[in-house]
Amino acid sequence: MAKKKIVILGAGYAGLTTIVRLQKLLGANEADIVLVNKNDYHYETTWLHEASAGTIDPNRVCYQIDNIIDSNKVQFVQDTVVEIDKENKKVILENGELTYDYLVIGIGAVPETFGIQGLAEHAFTITNMHTAGKIREHIEEQFAIYSKEAEPKAERLTFVVGGAGFTGVEFLGELVQRVPELCKKYNVNIQNVKIICVEAAPTVLPGFDKDLVDYAVSKLEKKGVEFKIQTAITECTPEGILVKKGDEIEEIKSLTVIWAAGVRGNPIVENMGIETMRGRVKVNLDLRVPGEENIFIIGDGSLMIDEAVNRPYPPTAQIAMQQAVTCAKNITALVRDQGQLENFKADIKGMVCSLGHNDAIGLVFGKRLKGTPAAFMKKVIDNRSLFIVGGPGLVMKKGKFKFL
Numbered sequence: 001m002a003k004k005k006i007v008i009l010g011a012g013y014a015g016l017t018t019i020v021r022l023q024k025l026l027g028a029n030e031a032d033i034v035l036v037n038k039n040d041y042h043y044e045t046t047w048l049h050e051a052s053a054g055t056i057d058p059n060r061v062c063y064q065i066d067n068i069i070d071s072n073k074v075q076f077v078q079d080t081v082v083e084i085d086k087e088n089k090k091v092i093l094e095n096g097e098l099t100y101d102y103l104v105i106g107i108g109a110v111p112e113t114f115g116i117q118g119l120a121e122h123a124f125t126i127t128n129m130h131t132a133g134k135i136r137e138h139i140e141e142q143f144a145i146y147s148k149e150a151e152p153k154a155e156r157l158t159f160v161v162g163g164a165g166f167t168g169v170e171f172l173g174e175l176v177q178r179v180p181e182l183c184k185k186y187n188v189n190i191q192n193v194k195i196i197c198v199e200a201a202p203t204v205l206p207g208f209d210k211d212l213v214d215y216a217v218s219k220l221e222k223k224g225v226e227f228k229i230q231t232a233i234t235e236c237t238p239e240g241i242l243v244k245k246g247d248e249i250e251e252i253k254s255l256t257v258i259w260a261a262g263v264r265g266n267p268i269v270e271n272m273g274i275e276t277m278r279g280r281v282k283v284n285l286d287l288r289v290p291g292e293e294n295i296f297i298i299g300d301g302s303l304m305i306d307e308a309v310n311r312p313y314p315p316t317a318q319i320a321m322q323q324a325v326t327c328a329k330n331i332t333a334l335v336r337d338q339g340q341l342e343n344f345k346a347d348i349k350g351m352v353c354s355l356g357h358n359d360a361i362g363l364v365f366g367k368r369l370k371g372t373p374a375a376f377m378k379k380v381i382d383n384r385s386l387f388i389v390g391g392p393g394l395v396m397k398k399g400k401f402k403f404l
């Protein structure tokens with residue numbers, strides 16, 4: 001019988017964890033496995049807020065895919081997926097095409113702008129290494145120019161973050177850590193720096209207890225963040241944003257708007273001709289696309305309902321990596337024709353939101369944490385994801401060990 005061909009798209013948390021598992025589960029003579037990714041490196045998406053603010057060396061955030069895969073079992077193709085043709089079991093790449101018997105889609109998400117005018121054109125997003133680099137360089141450039149301007153512009157040192165969810169708050173925590181360094185470097189008075197977070201919802205960090213949210217808000221406010229809650233961004237322009245609270249409209253002048261208020265599934269999946277909700281596919285419990293026996297979608301592109309609260313699981317690295325384990329088992333069962341596939345069961349261990357390198361809030365194994373213990377736990381979580389993919393060697397190379 002001809003060997004089956006497994007194609008995995010994306011080397012993020014979902015795709016790379018699937019590969020690591022599959023190369024353990026399957027022998028080289030059982031299947032041809034191909035991994036496709038835009039870059040020859042994987043980046044830790046959950047560390048991008050640090051790379052964006054400039055509080056971590058960007059090289060720490062990435063590692064080479066070649067160092068993770070077993071080249072005897074997996075062929076790596078560095079290319080960009082353009083289209084998935086499910087009728088002909090083909091993936092169209094920028095530089096060629098691939099056929100498959102089994103397909104795993106793990107190409108993540110893209111920013112959701114909710115149709116707000118001007119956001120796509122004028123705001124930055126924390127999406128990948130490229131966008132993180134742009135934010136980091138732009139912020140430093142504002143300080144450099146401000147320090148030399150004959151008539152310094154206040155909007156140059158006004159930084160707006162759209163969204164007070166996980167990504168927005170984690171970025172704010174890093175920004176307030178970075179700003180004093182930049183003020184010192186460019187001899188700028190810190191009183192001239194404004195950091196404003198605009199959130200349409202009635203609360204910061206939905207999903208965390210009020211006590212933890214109050215802690216996070218008060219810590220960030222003490223470091224100079226102004227929160228504008230229940231305030232919606234209605235437009236973004238090259239000069240700043242328009243916001244609306246009740247009937248009142250206000251203009252905030254800023255040369256730096258960072259949009260961190262949500263994601264939607266990758267449009268490549270939306271264009272496949274399957275049903276999506278905000279670009280995400282409600283997959284079956286075995287992680288396959290309904291009606292498609294040979295296509296799995298995992299990670300941010302998938303949508304699964306958390307029965308306990310009757311809401312979709314939020315898109316997280318934790319879920320993406322857990323789904324990858326089930327997905328690898330199910331593909332192995334299909335390749336070996338072993339019948340019944342396993343249903344995915346999430347095992348949510350908690351969540352920790354950092355507020356800079358030494359502070360955080362979290363809910364871990366049902367226990368509420370704040371301050372240093374939470375920050376410690378955050379680093380444990382960051383190191384754990386390195387361990388799952390690359391073992392102790394990767395943790396030693398890239399891990400976070402400085403706790404105070």
Ligand SMILES: Cc1cc2nc3c(=O)[nH]c(=O)nc-3n(C[C@H](O)[C@H](O)[C@H](O)COP(=O)(O)OP(=O)(O)OC[C@H]3O[C@@H](n4cnc5c(N)ncnc54)[C@H](O)[C@@H]3O)c2cc1C
Nearest residue numbers: 010012013014038045080081107108299300315316317318
């Ligand atoms: C700043 C920030 C902080 C976060 N913090 C946490 C946290 O603390 N805990 C948590 O659980 N989650 C966190 N998340 C969410 C988490 O990062 C995502 O849920 C997770 O990355 C999803 O994994 P994924 O594999 O689906 O996608 P990704 O990790 O985004 O990987 C997608 C991969 O696909 C590749 N790709 C995309 N398009 C193409 C294409 N067309 N062709 C080829 N390759 C392509 C990309 O290059 C990338 O390698 C955070 C997110 C951000 C932005």
